[in-house]
Amino acid sequence: MTGLVIVVHAPLGVAMREFAEHVLGAAVGSQMAVHDIQPDDMPDDRVPAVLQDIRAADTGGGVLVLTDLIGATPANIAKRAVEEAQALGTQCCVVAGLNTSMLLRALTSREASLAETREKALAGGVQGCLRVD
Numbered sequence: 001m002t003g004l005v006i007v008v009h010a011p012l013g014v015a016m017r018e019f020a021e022h023v024l025g026a027a028v029g030s031q032m033a034v035h036d037i038q039p040d041d042m043p044d045d046r047v048p049a050v051l052q053d054i055r056a057a058d059t060g061g062g063v064l065v066l067t068d069l070i071g072a073t074p075a076n077i078a079k080r081a082v083e084e085a086q087a088l089g090t091q092c093c094v095v096a097g098l099n100t101s102m103l104l105r106a107l108t109s110r111e112a113s114l115a116e117t118r119e120k121a122l123a124g125g126v127q128g129c130l131r132v133d
Contacts, residue, residue, distance in 0.1 A: 003057025062114030101128020
């Protein structure tokens with residue numbers, strides 16, 4: 001099973017967890033680690049906790065780390081933590097652009113390989129952005 005870690009601007013992480021619990025049930029909240037990065041957080045201070053959660057989330061299927069905005073502090077923290085986890089032998093990757101469709105697709109595809117879960121999450125994120133009118 002693919003592990004899941006979310007690293008985003010506060011309070012998006014908690015909101016995403018609550019959204020997932022609302023749609024998929026309360027148990028889903030325990031299936032992902034969430035890191036809400038505050039405006040005054042320093043990356044050097046946050047990377048170790050994210051790394052620890054990546055390592056803990058790996059049950060043998062790898063870990064997908066979701067972040068909101070590429071190039072922003074949460075994404076940079078996620079990238080550094082993933083690089084360190086990979087150096088320690090953990091199979092993991094980062095996907096940016098987190099939205100609700102991406103999160104649902106990641107959560108419902110976790111039984112697949114990390115590569116498949118990543119691709120399903122990316123597809124969900126893109127397919128969830130549509131012009132409605």
